[in-house]
Amino acid sequence: MFEGKTILTGVKPTGTPHLGNYLGAIKPAIALGQEAIAHGGQHYMFIADYHAINAEKDPEVLAQKLKEIACIYLAGGLDPSKSVFYRQSDIPEIPEITTILYAYTPKGFMNKAHAYKAAVDKNRAAGKPDDDGINMGLYTYPTLMAADILAYDTDIVPVGKDQVQHVEIARDIAGAINAHYNQPLLHLPEYHIDENVAVVPGIDGRKMSKSYGNVIPLFEDDKAIKKAIFSIKTDSRPMEEPKDPKGILVYEIYKSIATPAQLQEMADGLRQGKLGYGHIKNMLLDAVINEVKEAREKYNYYMAHFDEVEEMLAQGAQKARPVAQATLQRLKSAVFGNHRGGGAIS
Ligand code: TRP
Numbered sequence: 001m002f003e004g005k006t007i008l009t010g011v012k013p014t015g016t017p018h019l020g021n022y023l024g025a026i027k028p029a030i031a032l033g034q035e036a037i038a039h040g041g042q043h044y045m046f047i048a049d050y051h052a053i054n055a056e057k058d059p060e061v062l063a064q065k066l067k068e069i070a071c072i073y074l075a076g077g078l079d080p081s082k083s084v085f086y087r088q089s090d091i092p093e094i095p096e097i098t099t100i101l102y103a104y105t106p107k108g109f110m111n112k113a114h115a116y117k118a119a120v121d122k123n124r125a126a127g128k129p130d131d132d133g134i135n136m137g138l139y140t141y142p143t144l145m146a147a148d149i150l151a152y153d154t155d156i157v158p159v160g161k162d163q164v165q166h167v168e169i170a171r172d173i174a175g176a177i178n179a180h181y182n183q184p185l186l187h188l189p190e191y192h193i194d195e196n197v198a199v200v201p202g203i204d205g206r207k208m209s210k211s212y213g214n215v216i217p218l219f220e221d222d223k224a225i226k227k228a229i230f231s232i233k234t235d236s237r238p239m240e241e242p243k244d245p246k247g248i249l250v251y252e253i254y255k256s257i258a259t260p261a262q263l264q265e266m267a268d269g270l271r272q273g274k275l276g277y278g279h280i281k282n283m284l285l286d287a288v289i290n291e292v293k294e295a296r297e298k299y300n301y302y303m304a305h306f307d308e309v310e311e312m313l314a315q316g317a318q319k320a321r322p323v324a325q326a327t328l329q330r331l332k333s334a335v336f337g338n339h340r341g342g343g344a345i346s
Contacts, residue, residue, distance in 0.1 A: 002036035008044040008154040008189075009033065010088070010145070012051050013065035017072055018215035019288065020200035020208030023256045025160065028197045030078050032158050043083040044152050044320065045073065047313075050088050050095070050144060054137035070309050075219070075299035086316035088148065093324035097147040100331050104176045105143045109169050113142045114162065146170035151324040153187040158194065167191035181334040186327070200256045203232045205249050216253070219296045222289055229285045239276030250280045257287045 009029045017026060033043030047069055049062065056062050066087070078085060088094060110116060116139050123132045137144075142165075149157055149170045157167045167189055174186035199207050202214030209215070216228045232250050237243060245251040245267040254266055266283055269275030275283075302309050 001039075002032070002041050002156065003039045005036050005039075005041040005155040006044070006153060007033055007036045007041060007156050007158065008046075008149055008152055009158055010046050010048045010051075010148055011069055011073075012048045013062065013069040014052055014056060015065070015210050016068055017218055018208060018210060019218050019292075020202065020215065022072070022076065022218050022292075024197055024200050024208075026072060026076050028194055029158055030073065030076050032192075032194070033078070033083050036156075037082050041155075044154070045078060045083045045085050046148070046316075046320070047087050048145075048148065051137075051141060054135055054141065067303065067306055067309075070313065071299050071302040071306070072219070074302050074309065074312075075295040077295075080312040080316060084316050084319045085312060086320045087313050090313065090317035091151070091321055091324050093321065093328045094144070094147050094151060097151055097324070097328050097331065098144050100328075100335055101143050101146055101150070101173050101177075102140070103335075104173050104180070105140075105146075105169075109172070110139055110142065112165075113139075113169065114165055115141060142166045142169045143173070146173050149189050150174055150186045151327045152320070153323070153327070154189045155187070156192045157189050158192045161193060164191050164193070177331075177334075183334065185330050185334055198256050201249060201252050203228055203249075203253075205233060205252075216288065218292060219299045225288055225292075226285055229281050229288065232281065232284075234277040239279075240273040242273045243270045245270045248280075250277065250284050254280070254284050254287065257284075257291055262287065 009032070011026075011029075029045070033045060036043050047066055049066055052062060052065065056065070070085075070087075073085070074080070116134065119134050119138060120130045123130055123134075145166050146169060149167065150173075157163075157170075159167060168191070171188050171190075174188050178185055178188075202208035202212055203216065204212065204214040206212050206214060217224050229250075232253065234248070234250065248270065251263075251266055251270065255263060258266070262283070266275065266280055270280070
């Protein structure tokens with residue numbers, strides 16, 4: 001389905017990813033990229049560190065988050081010899097392109113962007129002035145994201161529902177520029193939502209999210225994973241009582257990780273009163289450990305040998321930059337007139 005397409009995925013290095021992020025976002029993103037590559041397409045995968053500085057001001061924390069996120073993607077199977085894997089801040093053309101895009105970004109788009117609106121709502125709820133603590137980086141972040149996307153002539157941006165609006169903004173800006181100069185300067189991207197990827201519930205039944213404190217950790221030791229799984233909410237029905245698996249939280253989490261046969265086994269055992277909550281928690285634990293075991297080793301390796309990862313990111317930037325440079329050059333020639341030529345960029 002991604003025949004010859006250019007796919008771009010970006011991730012903000014904020015927060016330590018948990019199992020829900022891994023199963024619901026990271027692995028699917030890697031798989032989509034691999035699918036595109038297998039069908040003659042390309043995959044750009046970058047770490048959006050310029051986006052992260054809007055919220056995180058501590059360089060040590062930023063560096064640590066970047067490190068974790070880079071190693072998690074590698075551990076999850078991203079192959080940097082196939083995907084273009086780079087750090088946003090290594091591509092100086094991105095902020096240059098952003099500056100040009102600003103001239104075509106209606107301020108009203110930014111007012112309506114949900115990240116900004118969410119911040120305003122939070123301020124209102126706390127009885128603070130609307131723009132309290134909101135910086136221009138947050139306010140204008142859809143334009144920077146548009147530059148991320150448009151720089152590489154991206155066809156498809158895989159996103160969660162919350163990011164659809166941002167891809168549409170990128171499309172609108174690109175369309176406005178193309179219309180103004182009456183040439184196809186920028187390629188119009190589309191978003192892609194993977195309907196098959198389920199939201200992984202957390203140990204209290206709400207969506208797994210760090211802010212709810214209901215996560216199953218990803219690359220911590222078995223003990224930490226076990227502790228989280230054994231605190232998943234259950235009721236006091238005895239084992240023998242036949243149970244409908246639907247709505248049993250352990251089973252709902254198991255869905256995002258088990259094979260169909262494993263899932264069937266748990267469902268049958270619950271329906272027949274042969275499996276109690278302790279059993280099914282152990283089944284889930286085995287599945288989680290089995291899922292993360294190999295990746296965790298890789299993760300620990302890369303965390304301990306981050307110089308190797310730095311080298312991969314540097315090589316990725318070398319592949320990404322010429323593409324972004326070409327886009328910037330096209331834009332500058334159109335915006336400032338062709339007489340400006342390409343001399344300034346080499
Ligand atoms: N805004 C995205 C997020 O919060 C991260 C991101 C930045 C991104 N630039 C992008 C995602 C470009 C896709 C394409 O998750």
